[in-house]
Amino acid sequence: MTMRLSLSAYKQVQPRVSFQGELSMKPFFRRKDKVVFVLGPxxxxxxxxxxxxxxxxxAEVVNCDKMQVYKGLDIVTNKVTEEECRGVPHHLLGIADPDADFTSEDFRHHASLVVESIVTRDRLPIIAGGSNSYVEALANDDPEFRLRYDCCFLWVDVSLPLLHSFVSDRVDRMVRAGLIxxxxxxxDPTKVDDYSQGIKRAIGVPELDQFLRNELTVDAKTSRELRDKAVEKIKENTCMLARRQLQKIQRLHSIWNWKMHRIDATxxxxxxxxxADNLWDQIVAGPSxxxxxxFLCDENHVSPVAPSEPVNMVPISVPAMAAVGTR
Structure with missing residues (x-):
């Protein structure tokens, strides 16, 4: 049985204050709190x-998938199940109204609150998901976040041709699980849906429009053809998404010079x-x-803070999050 230490066991760095006759007003250094990001297509x-x-x-997990943040369509958005969570608390999962426009700025705001709550309870935030625009909004565009937190980026990578084959098979499994x-x-076949905002942007929803709109008015053969065409389009768009996500990660790595640990899961x-399970433990979970x-033991990442100009953090309450696994 693995013993899990409190995160405070990793926080043994003390402020460096110089006493030379009187208290020095030179900046001393404060240990940053730690945040882990798990990225990948x-x-x-x-x-x-x-x-x-x-x-x-x-640790606790913070979702940064822009479709999983919405309530509903758990199969379409591929949310983790309660069983898969294995008792690990998850945040920002199924919290937004399906018709709302949950922006990168919304994510930055809510994720900041959640991360602060987690570290206040002496736990490690692990931010995981494929929406790299959310990651960028928080880890790069938010100066307060950069000042307060030291970040470790884990990039799970898989050969794209192999990944395309896998996600195509996954779509088939999702269809069998009840996606359609x-x-x-x-x-609602009587309305023209807007697929430009909210959860209806999720891959798997707009692709089924023509099939669902016509399934009761065409013959069985045509209905099957429309269904099969929709499923193939879902696969195609999912593969395109994987490519875009990989390109975005590579861009973030090159432009912002983020130090990423690439984990090849191919x-x-x-x-x-x-x-496969043994290999996962050996080359993905173990090294990570x-x-x-x-990263938690590393004392080299410190943030300069002048005693006369402390960083003021306004106490804020964290809104209640939806329970994990509820559907």
Whole structure:
């Protein structure tokens, strides 16, 4: 059984104050709180890795997938189930109204509150998801966040051709799990839907429009053709999303010079069953755990703060989050 230390065990750095006859007013250094980001294209196992890490460290997961932040359509948006969460608290998962426009600025605001709440309780925030615009808004565009937190970026990568094959198979599994019925339950054939905002932007919703709009007015053969065409379009758009996400991660890495730890999970996707699980532990979860452990123990990342000009953090209450696994 693995013993999980309190995060405070990693926080042993004391403020450096110089006493030379009187208190020096030169800036001293304050230890930053730690935040871990798990990045990667869709289908690479970001949620799995985040949960693996959170079962090893005293941690909680913060969702940064722009579709999973909405309530409903759990199959379409591929939300983690209660069983998959393994008791790990999840935040910003299924909290927004389905018709709302939850922007990057909204994410930055809510994620900042959640991260502060987590570190206040002496736990490690692990921010995981594929919406890199959300990550950028928080980790790069928010100067207060950069001042307060030291970040570790884990990038789960998989060979794109192999990933495309995997996400196509995953779409088939989602269809068997009830994806089409889930979309049908929120579809109104008498209205022209707006697929430009809210959860209806999710891949799997607009692609089914023509099938659902015509399934009761065409013959069985045509209905099957429309259905199959929609499923193929879902696969195509999911593969395109994976490519865009990978390009965005590479751009963030090059432009902002973020120090990312690239974890190549390709061998896992070439295997199956128990062999794949063992490989995941050996080349993904295991190395990532070592990286995070070193990150938490690293004392080189400190933030200069002048005693005469403290950073004022206004206490704020965190709104209640939706329960994990509720549908």
């Amino acid at each position: 869709t289908g690479t196992g970001k949620s799995r890795l985040a949960i693996d890490l959170a079962t090893h460290f005293p 019925d889930e979309v049908r339950n929120v579809f 061998p896992v996707f070439l295997a199956s069953g128990k062999e 755990t070592l990286i995070v452990n070193q």
